[in-house]
Amino acid sequence: MTDDQGYGDLGCHGHPFLETPNLDRLHSESTRFNDFHVSPTCAPTRSALMSGRAPFKNGVTHTILERDRMAPTSTTIAEVLKSAGYTTGIFGKWHLGDEDAYQPDQRGFDETFIHGAGGIGQNFAGSQSDAPGTSYFNPIIKHNGTFVQTEGYCTDVFFQQALGWIRLQSKSDTKPFFAYIPTNAPHAPYKVEKRYSDRFRDKCSSPQSEFLGMIVNIDDNMGKLMAKLDEWDLADNTLLIFMTDNGSAKGSKIYNAGMKGGKGTVNEGGSRVPLFMRLPGFTNSGVDIETMTRHVDLFPTLAEIAHAKIPAEVDLDGRSLVPLIKNPQSDWEHRFQFFHSGRWAKAGLKGKFGKGDPNPDHSKHKNYAVRDEKWRLVNGELYDLENDPGETTDVAGSHPEVVSRMLVAFDEWWDEVRPLMINEDAPLDVGKPFRDQFQKQKESSGIPKWNPPSLN
Numbered sequence: 012m013t014d015d016q017g018y019g020d021l022g023c024h025g026h027p028f029l030e031t032p033n034l035d036r037l038h039s040e041s042t043r044f045n046d047f048h049v050s051p052t053c054a055p056t057r058s059a060l061m062s063g064r065a066p067f068k069n070g071v072t073h074t075i076l077e078r079d080r081m082a083p084t085s086t087t088i089a090e091v092l093k094s095a096g097y098t099t100g101i102f103g104k105w106h107l108g109d110e111d112a113y114q115p116d117q118r119g120f121d122e123t124f125i126h127g128a129g130g131i132g133q134n135f136a137g138s139q140s141d142a143p144g145t146s147y148f149n150p151i152i153k154h155n156g157t158f159v160q161t162e163g164y165c166t167d168v169f170f171q172q173a174l175g176w177i178r179l180q181s182k183s184d185t186k187p188f189f190a191y192i193p194t195n196a197p198h199a200p201y202k203v204e205k206r207y208s209d210r211f212r213d214k215c216s217s218p219q220s221e222f223l224g225m226i227v228n229i230d231d232n233m234g235k236l237m238a239k240l241d242e243w244d245l246a247d248n249t250l251l252i253f254m255t256d257n258g259s260a261k262g263s264k265i266y267n268a269g270m271k272g273g274k275g276t277v278n279e280g281g282s283r284v285p286l287f288m289r290l291p292g293f294t295n296s297g298v299d300i301e302t303m304t305r306h307v308d309l310f311p312t313l314a315e316i317a318h319a320k321i322p323a324e325v326d327l328d329g330r331s332l333v334p335l336i337k338n339p340q341s342d343w344e345h346r347f348q349f350f351h352s353g354r355w356a357k358a359g360l361k362g363k364f365g366k367g368d369p370n371p372d373h374s375k376h377k378n379y380a381v382r383d384e385k386w387r388l389v390n391g392e393l394y395d396l397e398n399d400p401g402e403t404t405d406v407a408g409s410h411p412e413v414v415s416r417m418l419v420a421f422d423e424w425w426d427e428v429r430p431l432m433i434n435e436d437a438p439l440d441v442g443k444p445f446r447d448q449f450q451k452q453k454e455s456s457g458i459p460k461w462n463p464p465s466l467n
Contacts, residue, residue, distance in 0.1 A: 012060070012191075012192070012193045012194070012253075012254050012255060012256055013193075013194050013196065013197065013226075013229055013255045013256070014053060014104060014130075014193065014194055014195055014196060014197065014198040014255070014256055015053070015197055015198045015199075015255070015256070015257065015259065015260035015261070015274055016197055016226055016229075016255040016259065016262070016284075017255065017257075017258045017259025017260075017262055017263055017267065017273060017274070017280065017284065018255075018258070018259075018267075018268050018270065018280070018283050018284050018285055019259060019262060019263065019265075019266045019267045019268040019270070020197075020223070020226055020255075020259050020262040020266075021034055021035070021038070021285060022034070022035050023035040023038040023039070024268055024285070025266070025268060026265075026266045027265075027266055028211070028214050029211075029223050029226065029227075029262075029266075030227070030230075031226065031227070031230040032230065032234070033230045033231070033233045033234035033237065034229075034230050034233055034253065034287075036234075036237070037233065037237065037251065037253055037287050037289060038285075038287055039296060039297055040289050040296045040297075041251075041253075041287035041288055041289040041294060041296065041297075042287075042288050042289075042294035042295055042298045042300060042336055042339075043285075043286070043287055043288075043297075043298065043299050043300065044286040044287075044288070044300045044302075044304050044332070044335075045299050045300065045301050046283065046300075046301055046302060046303045046304065047254070047283065047284060047285070047286035047303075047304045047305070047306075048282040048283050048284070048303065048304070048305050048306070048348060048350075048382070049254070049255070049256055049257055049282055049284050049305075049306040050066055050256075050257060050282065050306065050350065051257055051258070051274065051275050051276060051277055051281040051282060051350060051351075051352045051378075052074050052256075052257050052274065052275055052352065052353075052354070053074055053104075053106060053129065053198075053256045053257060054066075054071050054073070054074045054078075054079035054106045054107060054129060055067075055071050055072075055074075055353065056256040056257060056306055057071075057081075057104075057105075057106055057107055057193070057256065058071040058081045058085070058107055059305075059306040059307045059328075059329075060088070060306050060307075060309055060310070061081065061085070061087045061088055061089070061107065061118070061310075062081065062085040062086065062087060062088075062307075062310065063088070063307050063308075063309070063310025063311055063325070063327040063328060063329040064085065064307060064326065064327065064328050064329075065307065065328050065349070065424075065428055066353075067351070067353070067428035067429075067431060067432055068082075068085075068326075068328070068427075068428050068431045069081045069082045069085045069431075070082040070431060070432055070433040070434040071107070071434070072353035072354070072355075072371070072432055072434065072435070073353050073354050074106070074129050074354075075129060075135040075136070075137070075139055075364070076135065076136060076137055076357045076360070076364060076437075076439065077137045077138065077139075077434050077437035077438075077439065078353070078434045078435070078437075079106055079107060079108065079129060079139065080107060080108035080110070080113050080434055080437075081107040081108060081113065081118075082431070082433055083112055083113070086322060086325045087118045087119045088119075088189075088309070088310045088313055088314065089101075089115070089118060089119030089120050089189060089191070090118065090119035091119075091310075091314050091319045091320075091321055091322075092119070092189045092313065092314070092317055092319050093119055093121075094319060094320065095314075095317050095318060095319035095320070096185075096186060096187065097186070097187050097188060097189045097317065097319075098121050098122070098180060098186050098187075098188050098189070099119055099120045099121050099122070099188070099189045099191070100120060100121060100122035100123070100124070100173065100176050100188070100189070100190050100191065101115045101120045101122070101123055101124065101125060101191045101192075101193070102122075102124045102125075102169045102170075102172050102173035102176070102190070102191070102192045102193075103124075103125065103126070103169040103191075103192055103193040103194050103195060104125065104126060104129075104130070104193045104194065104195050105123075105125045105193075106128070106129045106130075106193075108138075109127050109128060109138050109139050109140060109443070109444055109445040110138050110444050111444055116155070116156065120191075122155065122176055123153070123154070123155055123156075124152055124153075124154050124155075124169070124172045124173075124176075125152065125153055126141055126142075126145065126150055126151075126152060126153070126165075126195060127139070127140055127141035127142060127153065127445035127446070128140055128141040128445070130195055130198050130199070131145055131146065131147055131150050131165055131195050132145050132146060132147075132200075134443075134446070136357075136360060136364070136439045137437070137439040137441060138441050138442065138443055138444060138445075139443070139445075140443035140445050140446040141445060141446070142158060142445065142446060142449040143446060143449065143450070146202075147164065147165045147195070147196075147200070147202040147203075148163070148164055148165070148202070149161055149162050149163065150165045150168060151449065151458065152168070152172075152461065153445070153448075153449075154172075154461070157452070157459075158448070158449050158452050158453075158458050159458065159459055159460065159461040160458050160459070160460050160461060161461040162460070162461065162463075163463075164203070164204065164228065165194075165195050165196065166194050166195070166196045166225070166228050166229055166232055167228070167232065168461075168463075169192060169194055169195075170192065170232040170235060170236060171463050171464065171466070172463070172464060173190055173192045173236075174235070174236065174239050174464070174466050175463070175464020175465065175466060176188075176190065176464070177190055177239070177240075177243075177245070178239070178243060178464070178465075178466060179464075181243045181244075181245055187317070189313075189317075193256070194229060196225040196226075196228065196229060197222050197223075197225035197226050197229070197260070197261070198260065199218070199260065199261075201217075201218035201221035201222050201225065201261065202221065202225075203221050203224040203225045203228055204224075204228070207221075207224030207225065207227050207228050208220045208221045208223075208224035209224075210224070210227070211223050211224060215265055218261060219261050219262065219264075219265060222260070222261035222262060223262065223265075226262075233253070236251075237251070239466060246291070247291045247292070249290070250288065250289070250290040250293070250294075250313075250316060251287075251288070251289045251290070252286070252287065252288050252289075252309075253285060253286070253287040254284060254285060254286045254287075254306075255284040255285060256284070257274050257275075257281060257282070257284065258270075258272060258273040258274045258275075258276065258280045258281040258282060258283070258284065259273045259274060259280070260273065260274045263280055267280050269400055269401050270283060270400070270401065270402075271401055271402040271403075272402075275352060276352070276378075277350045277351065277352055277378050277379060277380035277389055277390070278380070278387075278389060278402055279387065279396070279400070279402060281350075282350055282380075286304070288332075288336070290316075293316070293336065294336055298339060299339070300335050300336075300339045301339075302335055302339070302343050302384070303348065303382060303383070303384050304332060304335070305329060305348055306329075307327070307328045307329030308329040308330055308331070308332050309329065309332075310327060310329055311327055311329050311330060311331040312329075312331045312332040312333060314331075315331045315333050316333065345383065345384070346383070347381055347382065347383055347417065347420045347421075347424075348381070348382045348383070349379070349380070349381055349382075349420075349421060349424045350379065350380040350381075350382070351378060351379045351380075352378035352379075353374075353378075354378075355367065355368065355369060355370075355371055355373075355374040355377075356368060356369045357369055357439070358436075360439065369435075371429065371432060371435060372429070375425055376390070376391070377390070378390065379421065381417040381418075381420060381421050383417075385397050386410075386413055386417065387402065388407075388413075388414060388417040388418070388421075389402065391407065391414075392405040392407055393405060393406050393407035393410055393413060393414050393417075394406065
């Protein structure tokens with residue numbers, strides 16, 4: 012899962028000059044979900060992917076200010092897969108809480124290789140902070156509780172470590188694995204080797220050229236991943252999934268596949284992203300599924316494919332995609348899907364994040380959307396996506412019954428999620444565990460150099 016790459020930021024989706032040959036190959040070999048939606052920003056999507064529940068139900072209403080912390084009561088897909096005998100690893104961006112109790116090693120992951128905060132080098136009010144002095148090149152990474160100084164570009168480092176771990180797992184005939192590789196790229200700040208960004212200098216200006224260059228680097232790493240799965244005889248027995256966490260941050264004004272909006276918006280371009288799934292003998296190459304699906308659906312899908320039992324007390328919002336994979340034309344019970352950007356003000360905080368009304372209920376009808384197979388209601392405006400996929404014409408006045416039906420559903424949804432927004436009043440005058448643990452280790456035993464795993 013990449014960070015801030017949109018639906019249009021792929022060659023196979025029609026980009027006029029961005030070439031992504033490895034992702035294009037995966038696209039051609041996959042079952043593709045063409046109407047797949049996530050949240051408008053990253054931490055909410057990550058919490059939905061991990062839990063199968065609406066982000067607000069996990070207490071995740073923002074990307075900072077303690078509102079990125081996934082509720083400790085939320086069961087993760089990693090925990091469920093472990094119960095079915097899987098070993099689990101994460102390599103990259105967690106962004107669901109930097110405090111110890113929220114870290115992935117407490118949420119079902121056996122192997123952890125992560126940066127802190129919501130991006131490499133970020134530091135915001137509250138507990139969120141990455142290691143001091145880290146950067147996209149030679150990032151400082153927390154590996155199973157110990158900080159290491161890596162060498163290389165962040166995306167290359169994450170894939171190298173993930174592939175080394177996968178290679179070790181491939182030697183086990185009895186223990187299957189779940190590898191979660193959420194890259195920090197192509198999130199800002201837009202930094203990448205010049206050989207990647209220079210190829211776009213005559214096509215677009217900075218920082219778009221760096222943004223697209225970061226995607227080419229991701230594509231190179233995806234090529235390496237697929238080559239190693241082939242080399243290690245894993246390709247035919249591994250479900251390989253590619254997706255992104257929200258709409259495009261810097262690519263939507265270049266090419267957006269005809270959609271309106273990008274990252275942070277509740278329009279189609281803010282939530283509709285790629286989802287490719289490849290498992291030979293289970294998925295089918297080049298098959299398109301046009302049914303509207305959602306990030307919360309991956310939890311029950313992975314559990315079903317892995318024959319993992321979901322605890323009875325887990326209240327899922329998603330449904331398994333397996334019936335659609337088996338038959339793209341299978342019946343799919345109608346459901347509304349709800350989007351909200353969250354991100355309202357924080358009471359008592361100085362600066363831009365403290366400006367505005369901090370009461371979530373007063374932001375209920377700001378930056379929200381409701382979707383079904385035909386309609387998208389966006390802040391009171393209604394769009395007929397079958398005839399107007401670019402959301403150019405508001406037809407709310409012509410279809411008041413549709414608006415009313417969607418608003419009733421939205422009210423019911425809000426009443427359900429509102430009591431579960433447990434992070435709203437969390438204090439910000441707290442320590443920064445990720446940073447503080449780094450400093451303590453640096454002073455006591457030092458920061459060792461990363462030992463890149465062998466892939467041979």
